[in-house]
Amino acid sequence: MALLADYILTHLVYLSILVIFAAGVVVLYGLAGVFTLGHQGFMAIGAYFAAGIACLMPAGGSPILAAALLVASVIAGVGGAVAGGLLLTGPSVRLRGDYMALATLAFAEILVALIRNTEALGGMRGLDVASLLPRASGSARLPILGTYALASVAMAAGAVLAVQRLGRSRLGIALRALRDDELAARSMGLENRRARLISFTMGAGLCGLAGCLYAHFSGHVSPRDFGFVQGAMVLLYVVLGGSTAVGTVCAVAVVYFLDEGLKLRCFGLLTGGLGDALVNWKDAILAGLLIALLAWRPYGLLTANRLRSEP
Amino acid sequence: MSGALEPERPHTELSHEPPVLAGSRLTKFYGGVAALERVSLEIPPGEVIGVVGANGAGKSTLLNLLTGAIRPDDGEVYVGGRPMNGQSPAAFAHAGVARTFQKLRLFPSLTILENVCVAMPSTERWSLRSALLRGRSEVGREEDERARGLALLRLVGLEDRAKHLIGNLTYGQRRLVELARALAREASVVLLDEPAAGMNANEERQLCDVLIRINQARHLALLIVEHRWALLRRMAHRALWLSDGRVVQEGAPESVFAAILDSAGVITR
Amino acid sequence: MSYLLTQLGNGLMLGCMYGLIAVGFSLVYGVARLMNFAHGEFFMVGAYGALFSAELPLWRWGNGAGATMFWTLVISVLVSAASGALVSVLVERLAYRRIRRVSRTATFLVAVGASILLQQIGFKVFSASPRGFPDVCTPVVVAAPTLSGWLQPSAGLPCEVAVTSQLQAVALSPSGTSAVTFVVLAFAVWGALFFVLRTDTGLAIRAVSIDEKSARSVGIRPQPAIVITFAVGGALAGIAGFLWSLRYGGVQPLMGFIPGVKAFVAAVIGGVGSVTGALVGGLLLGLLETLSFAYLPGEVSGYRDAVTLLLLLVFLLIRPLGLLGRQFGEAA
Numbered sequence: 001m002a003l004l005a006d007y008i009l010t011h012l013v014y015l016s017i018l019v020i021f022a023a024g025v026v027v028l029y030g031l032a033g034v035f036t037l038g039h040q041g042f043m044a045i046g047a048y049f050a051a052g053i054a055c056l057m058p059a060g061g062s063p064i065l066a067a068a069l070l071v072a073s074v075i076a077g078v079g080g081a082v083a084g085g086l087l088l089t090g091p092s093v094r095l096r097g098d099y100m101a102l103a104t105l106a107f108a109e110i111l112v113a114l115i116r117n118t119e120a121l122g123g124m125r126g127l128d129v130a131s132l133l134p135r136a137s138g139s140a141r142l143p144i145l146g147t148y149a150l151a152s153v154a155m156a157a158g159a160v161l162a163v164q165r166l167g168r169s170r171l172g173i174a175l176r177a178l179r180d181d182e183l184a185a186r187s188m189g190l191e192n193r194r195a196r197l198i199s200f201t202m203g204a205g206l207c208g209l210a211g212c213l214y215a216h217f218s219g220h221v222s223p224r225d226f227g228f229v230q231g232a233m234v235l236l237y238v239v240l241g242g243s244t245a246v247g248t249v250c251a252v253a254v255v256y257f258l259d260e261g262l263k264l265r266c267f268g269l270l271t272g273g274l275g276d277a278l279v280n281w282k283d284a285i286l287a288g289l290l291i292a293l294l295a296w297r298p299y300g301l302l303t304a305n306r307l308r309s310e311p
Numbered sequence: 312m313s314g315a316l317e318p319e320r321p322h323t324e325l326s327h328e329p330p331v332l333a334g335s336r337l338t339k340f341y342g343g344v345a346a347l348e349r350v351s352l353e354i355p356p357g358e359v360i361g362v363v364g365a366n367g368a369g370k371s372t373l374l375n376l377l378t379g380a381i382r383p384d385d386g387e388v389y390v391g392g393r394p395m396n397g398q399s400p401a402a403f404a405h406a407g408v409a410r411t412f413q414k415l416r417l418f419p420s421l422t423i424l425e426n427v428c429v430a431m432p433s434t435e436r437w438s439l440r441s442a443l444l445r446g447r448s449e450v451g452r453e454e455d456e457r458a459r460g461l462a463l464l465r466l467v468g469l470e471d472r473a474k475h476l477i478g479n480l481t482y483g484q485r486r487l488v489e490l491a492r493a494l495a496r497e498a499s500v501v502l503l504d505e506p507a508a509g510m511n512a513n514e515e516r517q518l519c520d521v522l523i524r525i526n527q528a529r530h531l532a533l534l535i536v537e538h539r540w541a542l543l544r545r546m547a548h549r550a551l552w553l554s555d556g557r558v559v560q561e562g563a564p565e566s567v568f569a570a571i572l573d574s575a576g577v578i579t580r
Numbered sequence: 581m582s583y584l585l586t587q588l589g590n591g592l593m594l595g596c597m598y599g600l601i602a603v604g605f606s607l608v609y610g611v612a613r614l615m616n617f618a619h620g621e622f623f624m625v626g627a628y629g630a631l632f633s634a635e636l637p638l639w640r641w642g643n644g645a646g647a648t649m650f651w652t653l654v655i656s657v658l659v660s661a662a663s664g665a666l667v668s669v670l671v672e673r674l675a676y677r678r679i680r681r682v683s684r685t686a687t688f689l690v691a692v693g694a695s696i697l698l699q700q701i702g703f704k705v706f707s708a709s710p711r712g713f714p715d716v717c718t719p720v721v722v723a724a725p726t727l728s729g730w731l732q733p734s735a736g737l738p739c740e741v742a743v744t745s746q747l748q749a750v751a752l753s754p755s756g757t758s759a760v761t762f763v764v765l766a767f768a769v770w771g772a773l774f775f776v777l778r779t780d781t782g783l784a785i786r787a788v789s790i791d792e793k794s795a796r797s798v799g800i801r802p803q804p805a806i807v808i809t810f811a812v813g814g815a816l817a818g819i820a821g822f823l824w825s826l827r828y829g830g831v832q833p834l835m836g837f838i839p840g841v842k843a844f845v846a847a848v849i850g851g852v853g854s855v856t857g858a859l860v861g862g863l864l865l866g867l868l869e870t871l872s873f874a875y876l877p878g879e880v881s882g883y884r885d886a887v888t889l890l891l892l893l894v895f896l897l898i899r900p901l902g903l904l905g906r907q908f909g910e911a912a
Contacts (some may be wrong), residue, residue, distance in 0.1 A: 035685055091897055097684055098615050102848060106889040109841075113886035170433070170453060170519055171444035177418045184416035185376060187501045188430035188496060189404035194437050202439065232692045237684055264837045284700035291693040295679050298686035 001097020009149040015256055017213045021249045023159040023235050024206030029235060030243030031172055032199035033179030035097045037090075038104030040231030041111045043164045043205040044193045045084050046077035046211025047221045054215070066132045070105070073132070078301060081115045081255025084111075085200035092196050108231065110223075112191035126222025128161075129215045152213060156249075159206055163245040175199060197241070210221060236290060259286060329392035331356050331500040331532045332408060335384035337376050339369075339536070345371040348556045349386070354500055357530040359522075361543035361564060363571065364553035370536045371413055373553065374502050376536070378410045379403035391499065409498035411489045413536075417477045423488045424473040428460040429570055430495040435481050463491040483514035491519070494525060500532040507539050519545050538542055588867070588876045593827070594760065595853050596897055600820040601859035602850065604813025605738020606670075609787035610853035611802075611809045614657040617691035619817055620673055621698035622664040622831060627825040628706060629663030632709055640685040657764055664818020665811040667698070672810040684831020693839075702833030726884055761823050768819050769859065775812065776855045785809050789853060793858020832887035838885070842869075845892040857903060865891075 012247050021043055027195045039098040053073035056065060084107075091103050115121050134144055186192060189265045215221050237255065241247030262282040278285070293301065328355040347369045354360055362370050375381045375534040377388055379400040388395045389405040398406075409430075418426050433452070435441055441449045464470045467487040469480075477485055486506060493501050506522075507515045523546050525531050530539045535542055541551060543564055548568040560570050601623055608616045635654050675694045679687050700717060776782040787795040788805045796802060824839065825831045850861025865888065873884060 023483050027683075035688075040672070044901060057645075066370065095896060095900060099848075099896055099900050101688065102844065104721070105894070108761050108895045110886050110889045110893070113883065113889065117883055117886070153323050153353035165445065166439075169449075170428075170436050170447065170456070171439065173421060173425050173429050174436055178416040180420055183380060183410065185417070185429075186400040187404055187410055188492065189399045189401055189432060190429070191399075191437075196820045198439050229696065230691075232555055232689065236689050236693075239689060251523065264803065281700070281704060284697055284704065287697040287700060290515075293676060294686050294690050294693070295675070298683040299399065300681055 002071065002142060005007050006145065009142070009145040011256075011260065012149040012192075013145075013152045013217050016149075016156035016255065017210050017217065018234070018252055018256065019156040019249055020159045020213065021207055022252050023156075023163045023239050023245060024203045024208075024210065025238050026163050026203075026243065026245050026248050027166065027199055028203035029238055030245075030248075031167060031175040031179065032051065032105075032195060032203070033175075034092055034196070034199065034203075035101040036104045036235065037101045037228065037231060038106070038108035038204070039234065041108030042081040042084055042207035042220075043211035043214070044108070044111055044115065044223075044226035045214040048115065048127070048211075049080040049208075050074065050077040050212040050215040051127045051221050051241075054130045054132050055127070055129045057132060067151030067164065070132045070216070073216070076146050077212035077215075078205050078208045080203045081211065081257075082201050084208075085204025086197070089193070089196045089200050090298040091199070092255035095191050100217070103200075105228065108226070112226060116223045122222065124223060126220055126224070129219050129221060131219060133216055152217070155209075155213070155248075159209075160245045162250055167245065170196065182287065190300075192252045236294070240293060240301055247300055254300070255290070256288070258289075262286065266278070314531045321340060328356050330354050331391055332377060332502075332534070333389040334373070335389070337371050337373065337383045337388065339376060339381065340384050342508070345556045347376070347383075350556070350558055351386075352551060352558070353473055354532050354534060355501065355557045357526065357548045358533055358549065359526055359535065360534045361547035361550040362534065362553060363538070363540070363543070363550060363567065364559075369556040371504060372556075374410065374504050374534070374536055376490050378408055378502055383492075389522075404496060404517055407496075407499040408502065409493040409496035409500070410502040410564070411493050411506055412506055413487075413508070415485055415489060417489055417491045417492070418487060419477055422474050422476055423491075424457065424478070426477070426488055427463050427491045428456045429477065430492045431459065431518065445465040460495065463494055464488075466494070467491050467569075468517060478570070483510040486510060486516070487518065487521075490521065498531070500534065502534040502536075505538065506535065507537060507542055515539070515542065518542075522546060540564055542562075544568075545555050583874075589614065589758070591867035591870030592863065593655065593761060593765065593866070594770060594870055595863035596859075597824055597862070598822045598839065598842055598846045598866050599771070599821050599859040599862025600765070600768055600816045600838060602862045603685040603855050605815040606842050606847045606852055606855060606858040607785065607789075607809050608813045609847070611785055612676070612680060612806050613684075614676060614687055615691065616676075616813070617688065617694040617840075618675075619700060620836030620838075621695050621702075622668050622817040622836070623700060623824070623839055624700070624820040624831075624836035625667045626664035626814075626821035627831045627835065628702070628821075629818060630823070631831050633659035650787055653760060653764075657819055660822035661815035662818070662819040664816070666814070668814025668817070669809045671698075672807060674782070695840075699836075701835050706833060707806035708757035715797065735799070758827070761827050764819065764823055767818060772812070772816055773855065773859075775840040781805075781808060783886040784838035786813075813893055842888060845888055848892060848900075851901055860903060 003091075007092060017105075021039075025036065025039050026043065028039060050073040053069055053076050056264070057069050088104065088107060092100055096102055110155055116124050133148070134140075166208075166269050173200075174190050177188070178192055182192065211226075214225070220240045233255075237251040238248050241251040258283070262278050262285060333351075333353045335351050336349045337347055337351070338345065350373060354413065354527060359468055363372065364370050372381070376383050377386075379395065379398055379402060382397060393406065394405065418429070419425075421429065433456070435449070435452060454485060461470055463474060465471055467490060469491070470483060472480065472484070475553065477488065480488065486509065488576055490503070490506060493503075503522075505570070507518055510518065520541055522533060522535075526533055526546070533546075535543065543578070547564045549562065550564040551558060552567050552571060560567050595707065601619065604622070605616060605619045608614060608619070634652060637825065671694050675690050676687060679690055714840045774782075776786065777828075784795070784800045785805050787798070787800055792802050820839075821836070824835070843862070846861035846865045847858045848861070849864060850857030850859065868891070869884060872887065
């Protein structure tokens with residue numbers, strides 16, 4: 001039973017981190033209409049900055065120092081990610097959809113390539129993040145894990161609520177107007193540059209926050225965690241979720257659940273040959289399923305017809 | 312909409328203010344073809360000017376140049392006396408120019424009330440803090456905007472559809488929403504690109520009434536590109552005839568129309 | 581000096597391969613406004629196709645004479661082209677056709693999904709370990725054929741192909757492989773240019789690329805043009821895959837990703853939608869990569885990929901149309 005609780009709590013943490021990451025992409029793509037393939041770069045910045053600050057922790061340092069470094073790492077991570085986002089603001093205004101996607105992809109891949117080639121950042125192996133949080137081990141494992149799960153779920157909920165509130169605010173409506181029809185919006189006095197600044201600040205910031213949390217909770221960061229496929233998957237969740245905050249959370253949860261389920265042979269229901277096949281072909285099955293879903297409902301699973309226009 | 316309004320064109324006094332919108336020798340080439348060649352015009356405050364001409368004569372190009380959507384290859388645009396060349400459409404909007412589009416351009420993911428409200432001038436719109444924290448002043452601003460938006464929708468008779476998306480509206484109704492959105496700008500001049508296209512007689516009359524009303528009430532200048540002369544007859548003070556990118560004739564609407572008919576060989580007497 | 585020449589030659593050859601892939605990518609983008617992310621996978625499929633055709637014990641006849649080797653090569657090229665074209669057309673039909681008209685982003689995601697799917701299928705069917713081409717077979721004297729050997733090439737049974745050992749001999753000598761590669765590349769490039777610039781079908785494809793509505797109004801039906809474009813693009817990528825494995829060795833399911841990305845870069849640099857641009861972009865990229873690898877110090881060469889991508893970024897920011905591209909898109 002404890003094993004089950006352990007499993008659930010650990011996955012809750014990672015699920016929450018994924019949700020926060022996805023919330024950032026909802027701001028970037030769902031609200032601002034930026035066709036982004038490089039958001040994993042923001043998460044990487046957040047993770048590596050956090051890891052870097054965490055490494056400043058001397059062995060056996062006081063809990064107060066640990067807490068201070070924790071806060072500092074989050075600030076640095078989010079700040080760094082936001083800086084990266086601001087870097088992309090200018091290009092985003094000038095580049096059309098497909099080209100913008102390529103530019104963001106190039107941005108993220110350059111980052112990853114730089115990290116891979118820098119020994120100080122651990123290169124391909126990655127960095128071990130010094131633990132600033134109490135280790136969840138021994139008898140205290142479940143309660144501590146539970147606290148982490150609670151904290152991360154709370155943060156995820158906060159992120160989702162913030163994005164939702166943004167979407168409904170006057171600012172959010174202006175963002176969506178610019179996304180729907182840029183010329184008409186600009187002719188009505190809405191400025192693209194300001195919109196992009198704000199969107200990248202919040203979007204990249206959320207991605208960076210997810211990166212920080214990931215670094216601290218998983219204890220290890222490597223370039224492989226921030227690959228193009230992971231980033232594309234999150235964009236997929238946002239599209240499937242109809243570009244809304246709540247829809248995205250549902251999509252994330254469902255796919256996460258499916259992924260785990262297939263990995264565990266439908267949670268132990270399918271055994272033998274069929275179960276083996278399921279595990280082996282999990283990624284292919286998921287990819288095929290998601291393609292089919294997208295082809296069926298390209299605007300999100302709950303929006304049957306064309307409510308929104310394309311960025 | 313009742314017929315209590317004067318259908319005839321209103322009279323405005325000559326003023327000595329600078330024209331709200333002016334273009335001087337505007338020229339635009341597409342490839343090797345001159346879409347517009349040395350076209351000049353001035354719109355005094357409160358005047359309604361109609362622009363007529365065949366398809367391809369350059370009417371939409373002129374409108375695009377006057378609103379900042381495209382840049383002239385030669386010539387200058389002035390808003391309220393200020394030169395505006397090279398500025399973005401948003402800058403034109405802030406300077407007091409509003410417009411509608413030939414091919415309807417509304418925001419499909421927004422309700423029609425949101426469509427109208429998003430165009431309202433407001434400095435606090437771009438504050439992330441206000442948006443996220445949503446304090447009392449922000450709520451107040453939202454309500455204020457909403458009230459003004461509803462008033463505009465009432466003007467075009469669509470108040471009860473405020474929460475609808477544009478997909479639920481007829482084409483004529485959508486054109487009216489676009490008009491309401493342009494009016495939300497509180498501009499000094501509104502440029503309308505075939506505002507009555509696709510409307511039935513009822514809707515057209517409604518549109519006309521609205522335009523006359525706001526022109527009188529707000530002293531709002533209008534530039535109307537239209538094929539339907541009936542609309543212009545009712546409300547335009549002046550007309551401009553464009554053909555092959557040049558101004559052929561300018562003056563009182565009736566005389567311009569007569570000239571057009573004359574050139575087409577239609578006997579008007 | 582001769583080192584420089586060798587490197588230039590290598591660079592040109594690599595550049596031609598990138599160019600071939602990029603041409604297919606550019607053609608598809610021009611005709612369907614679709615960034616076919618799965619294009620690299622057609623490259624991979626072509627390589628595997630050629631691999632299997634070389635493994636088929638059909639070349640028992642002949643004792644390894646030059647003529648049989650020639651025919652093996654020809655068949656390999658044709659098979660790689662055919663498999664690339666087949667998969668390409670399948671992907672277009674099953675994945676892209678309906679969604680293309682609906683949503684740009686969703687189409688792209690479907691492309692990514694297709695790419696992942698193909699890679700995964702490759703993993704499962706072919707196993708992840710790289711296979712040499714064609715040294716997957718130990719040089720075995722002609723032996724009796726067995727049906728099972730034919731049906732399970734991936735089981736790694738020694739192939740009864742004396743010819744393959746001939747190919748292996750050829751492959752092992754760099755000049756031999758280079759010669760073959762060069763010849764095939766030249767043919768493929770010439771063929772592609774000829775097709776696009778001189779044939780009626782190519783003209784139709786170009787018309788659809790420039791303006792689909794106008795093309796339709798003169799009687800050109802876009803859908804067949806699109807299918808043909810996908811087929812041609814896939815074929816070119818497949819041939820490039822075969823040549824790549826011949827020259828650089830190693831056929832594995834993920835082999836298409838990096839060359840695919842580089843082909844994107846080449847296409848963008850040269851101007852997406854322009855065939856000559858794609859070739860020029862590919863050549864430039866190949867030369868840049870080879871020369872920087874040859875002349876830059878060791879530590880820096882690890883950044884090779886990063887430099888390529890930086891180049892992409894620079895072009896996107898300064899000249900998104902590329903060197904030779906035209907503007908696609910609506911006016912204000």
